[in-house]
Amino acid sequence: MPEARNDLLPGTLDVLVLKTLAGGKEHGYGIARRIRSTSKDVLRVEEGSLYPALHRMERKGWIRAQWGLSEANRRAKFYSLTRSGRRQLDAETASWNVFSEAVGRVLRARPAEG
Amino acid sequence: MPEARNDLLPGTLDVLVLKTLAGGKEHGYGIARRIRSTSKDVLRVEEGSLYPALHRMERKGWIRAQWGLSEANRRAKFYSLTRSGRRQLDAETASWNVFSEAVGRVLRARPAEG
DNA sequence: ACACTCCCCTAGAACATCTAGAGGAGAACG
């Protein structure tokens, strides 16, 4: 059984988290679950990547944390987007579009000798 | 004047180089120039990233090097794709497509509360 | 009691990229 690649392209985690939080506040575990399901199991966020990323983004002021109780009745830290985080989401989404289109352009280019 | 972002997403350089070499042998300097022009100036490969990457890929057997003379009559190291590199290009192109579509799916998803 | 899921966290390794240099050699220009 070939194991699926489960690496994330470095540099894409932040925008994925921000976008997920644009749908409302959510805790880390739930963010990972949402990204995985929305991407149809392609994007798997490791906890060892996610939690440090959340702390980084909180330090940068893009998200805000608040302890609460999850649906499963567990202690959980709910993150929500700040105004600054919303702007960051817009900027990073635009960057992603420009970047991915550029890569696509290169990869689709007809290989021309000479 | 806002400087354009000129970072490359880590993990995309290899496939861009491989694809460029699929068009025929080329030296490092020329590879960088081609990627930049094909991507319409969006993708800028720094020399400090490119040359180590070329050496990595050569060690992995994806590309082969050969000294020669450039069109500008300069000593240049021409790289060409090996059979293994061709396979790598196909695999990485497929991975890129899967990955970028997954990211796109997340970013385009309608933010749904709750 | 036990296993299982949910939920948070960190240290250190691994890795690719960038910054910031160095250097050589042909070409163009005065």
Added chain:
DNA sequence: CGTTCTCCTCTAGATGTTCTAGGGGAGTGT
């Protein structure tokens, strides 16, 4: 001829993100 420019290669070290590989606590179900 001397100077500057472009072409072309290269490396060391810093930076930053991700992964691996753990630890731990607490509710739920058996």
